[in-house]
Amino acid sequence: MNSRVNNPIEKAQRGDREAFRFLVEQHSRAVFRLAYRMTSSQTDAEDIVQETFLRAWKQLARFDGRAAFSTWLHRICANCSLDHIRRRKGHATQIADEPFRQIPNESPSPERLALSTEINALLTPALDDLSAMERTAFIMRHYEGLPIEEISRVLGVEGNAAKHSIFRAVQKLRKALEPVRCTR
Amino acid sequence: MSHLNQEELVLIYYREPGIPPSAASHLSECAQCRADFDALAETLNACLDWTPPEPPLDFGRSVWASLAPQLVEQRRPVLPMRTWFAIAAAMVLLIGAFIAGRASRPPQQPSLTAGLSPQARARIFAITMADHLDRADVLLTELENSDNKDDAAFASERERARDLVQEGRMMRQMVASRGEADMLPLLDDLERVVLEIANSPDTATPRELRELKQSIGSESLLFKVRIVESNLRSEGRKI
Numbered sequence A: 001m002n003s004r005v006n007n008p009i010e011k012a013q014r015g016d017r018e019a020f021r022f023l024v025e026q027h028s029r030a031v032f033r034l035a036y037r038m039t040s041s042q043t044d045a046e047d048i049v050q051e052t053f054l055r056a057w058k059q060l061a062r063f064d065g066r067a068a069f070s071t072w073l074h075r076i077c078a079n080c081s082l083d084h085i086r087r088r089k090g091h092a093t094q095i096a097d098e099p100f101r102q103i104p105n106e107s108p109s110p111e112r113l114a115l116s117t118e119i120n121a122l123l124t125p126a127l128d129d130l131s132a133m134e135r136t137a138f139i140m141r142h143y144e145g146l147p148i149e150e151i152s153r154v155l156g157v158e159g160n161a162a163k164h165s166i167f168r169a170v171q172k173l174r175k176a177l178e179p180v181r182c183t184r
Numbered sequence B: 001m002s003h004l005n006q007e008e009l010v011l012i013y014y015r016e017p018g019i020p021p022s023a024a025s026h027l028s029e030c031a032q033c034r035a036d037f038d039a040l041a042e043t044l045n046a047c048l049d050w051t052p053p054e055p056p057l058d059f060g061r062s063v064w065a066s067l068a069p070q071l072v073e074q075r076r077p078v079l080p081m082r083t084w085f086a087i088a089a090a091m092v093l094l095i096g097a098f099i100a101g102r103a104s105r106p107p108q109q110p111s112l113t114a115g116l117s118p119q120a121r122a123r124i125f126a127i128t129m130a131d132h133l134d135r136a137d138v139l140l141t142e143l144e145n146s147d148n149k150d151d152a153a154f155a156s157e158r159e160r161a162r163d164l165v166q167e168g169r170m171m172r173q174m175v176a177s178r179g180e181a182d183m184l185p186l187l188d189d190l191e192r193v194v195l196e197i198a199n200s201p202d203t204a205t206p207r208e209l210r211e212l213k214q215s216i217g218s219e220s221l222l223f224k225v226r227i228v229e230s231n232l233r234s235e236g237r238k239i
Helices: A008-013 A016-037 A042-062 A069-090 A112-128 A133-144 A146-153 A159-177 A177-182 B006-013 B019-028 B031-047 B059-073 B080-103 B118-144 B149-178 B181-198 B205-237
Strands: none
Touching: A008 A016, A008 A042, A008 A069, A016 A042, A016 A069, A016 B059, A042 A069, A042 B149, A069 A146, A069 B149, A112 A159, A112 B019, A112 B031, A133 A159, A133 B019, A146 A159, A159 B006, A159 B031, A159 B205, B006 B019, B006 B059, B006 B149, B019 B031, B080 B118, B080 B149, B118 B149, B118 B205, B149 B181, B181 B205
8 A cells, every 4th residue: 555645544534535535546447347347338437436436435434444445345336336227227228338448458369359359249238138136246246256145235135136136147148148159 | 966057057156155065076077067067167257358448547537536526515424523522512411401400409519511601502502403404414415316226325324314313312302401492393303304214124115215305305304404504503603
């Protein structure tokens, strides 16, 4: 941690804006990645990052340090994203977003790049077809590595509900990604 | 042992707890289950190739640039210390009022608030009550402006509502002991709504949230809270 800022969380909890600024700068990229996975949209993800930090600022006094700050922040982000997806689905509007900008891993082989592009092309609409709960549960399990028990707490549902959301998501994604498997 | 189903395979893939050891040993021995598992793992591993676009290096700075002006409009987070101060101030006044009442009868006892002038007591009362109304204002405003509250955020607001109920009851005693009966109807109305929030179920449906918002909007409660809070602050400054 930057020695310039000594325990920024406690300082921010006391209303220190500079300390909160440090936290925003430190965590915003990771929060963006989660928000992007939840929405497949750069614009939406940027909005969610803002909303996440606004909520975090308002709720900072109640952060008790039992979980890591990043985990706490990601929970807020997941909930903001969930609200966002529900609103978006509720309005039945599929926002035409900027083209998917894939940043490949370092020096990818042409084959890997081609495969990655193909997966993106299939995965993005498949994720959009999941229900808000299925998508949130799957992203948190698959990309964030949260255990199902923790996911159920974040989503405020029973453990079985979170588990079945993941099962349904996996089932749908397997179907959507079947063409990739066949070509491998 | 019968073959593993898809759900068990998913749980094994994610190394979730609760998978019986027999399932793991079956997987290593059964060619069919192994093939199913490999197919599942291949698909799920392929999903890992999906990486979000990497935001620019100065992304954090640009987030802060647009966030900072909004934080100015935000009220500072309610710190537990402020709540404790309010409760402590209310306790001092209550105990003071109690002892003053006892002290009016012989034999006379020295009052805890003997050193406080009536003006100082009035000022503490005004500030304490204004702070209480301020906290209620923040909570009600957040709820009224919410689109569709998620469970976690709502749970935290319920917790604050519970604190406000306790604090409000103390305020009512303080108001009563000071003979400021005209403030009691507002505190009663406020308690009714805050109690409703405090006792809300874990999962608030959009309909329940709408009903809550109607309660907040009823009889211009929020407006009254703000007016009284503002008056109390002015009074506190004047004293």
